[in-house]
């Protein structure tokens with residue numbers, strides 16, 4: 001066992017093992033010929049099943065060879081320029097350098113006595129982010145926050161804080177039983193908001209219909225006038241609006257809700273405003289498009305996913321709050337860990353997690369090595385690419401674009417002129433599946449107004465418009481093949 005542990009007398013073994021791993025990865029990445037092998041679950045599963053977990057291989061080369069069989073050969077490679085499916089990014093090398101230290105030193109960010117300087121680094125990055133949001137300069141501001149495992153977690157924590165504040169507000173009857181008050185809480189979010197809002201409401205014990213879907217406009221942005229009406233209606237019905245969730249970059253369309261107008265409405269109604277900037281958060285580093293999220297500084301809480309538009313490896317996210325005191329709703333004390341009498345900075349007081357990775361170091365080394373402008377330029381580049389892609393799609397007679405891109409997604413479908421909607425609904429999900437099976441391009445799919453669409457999420461600044469063309473050509477070719485197979489159209493009913 002001793003030989004396998006990281007420590008002063010095993011650093012040689014550590015260094016050679018890591019070097020072998022890096023070599024194997026580099027060789028593999030050099031040989032990758034597309035984002036995916038195209039193999040199915042049934043084809044991949046036997047190799048994984050065949051491994052005898054009680055018969056260790058011992059030798060690093062044998063282990064790496066097996067890893068190639070069970071995982072590397074069929075990994076989905078986000079750095080490949082024809083990977084354009086979900087909000088996954090190729091990762092910044094400085095962040096990978098940080099991973100070396102994060103895992104080996106294994107600091108835990110719950111308490112000072114398990115992290116020391118790590119706590120200070122995380123706090124500086126929280127201040128850096130709140131300053132970019134515009135909550136106020138670090139030092140003389142009450143703004144605060146904490147790193148989390150992802151946007152889902154950040155949204156959950158933000159809504160938990162909002163719920164805590166709603167209980168304290170004059171709108172909730174302090175004398176009423178807890179469950180009765182909870183049943184009256186409402187969360188208002190646009191129909192295009194992320195599904196983690198609904199999930200959070202359930203986790204927080206709110207009513208099954210606690211999330212009120214606010215209508216969006218043709219560009220999938222929340223309609224602030226509708227929000228105003230819904231808030232009035234909630235109150236009239238004896239409900240308590242607990243939070244409004246505005247989205248800065250919806251998952252499908254990258255739509256940015258009108259933050260200033262929504263902030264005005266929230267202010268008038270005295271409701272907590274959470275801005276889910278899991279996707280659009282990268283604009284905080286943009287030198288060209290920061291204005292797109294103007295108004296974000298009026299939020300009570302903000303979600304930023306560094307593992308999306310800051311090119312960080314999973315996981316790296318944060319929840320930021322205008323008033324750090326609101327974090328008290330997750331503050332609990334354990335005698336063994338963070339007793340009431342503790343005077344040292346313990347981040348566990350602000351977090352839903354206890355043991356927690358030092359993910360912040362990845363962003364730290366990224367900023368120290370590349371700088372924020374380079375990160376922002378990466379996001380701006382893919383937004384530019386989406387605009388070019390839109391121009392191509394607009395002029396294409398086989399492919400139909402849904403709406404001009406707000407950030408870096410393109411929602412479109414294969415629909416050569418005259419193709420009935422039902423046939424397009426039948427064919428488009430199959431195009432997506434065919435591409436995944438082919439392995440040379442990966443695209444996503446979604447449903448808009450009950451119809452099937454395809455989606456490109458462009459998050460690779462190294463991809464070019466020619467790569468986008470290649471993906472679109474694959475879509476067209478797969479569509480043609482499928483139509484040949486499914487003639488005549490009339491037979492394809494739903």
Ligand SMILES: *Cc1c(COP(=O)(O)O)cnc(C)c1O
Pocket residue numbers: 087149150151152153155194196247249250251276277278279305317
């Ligand atoms: C991705 C996303 C989330 C969820 O974030 P995870 O990091 O995947 O948990 C939340 N909201 C929006 C708008 C997103 O795009």
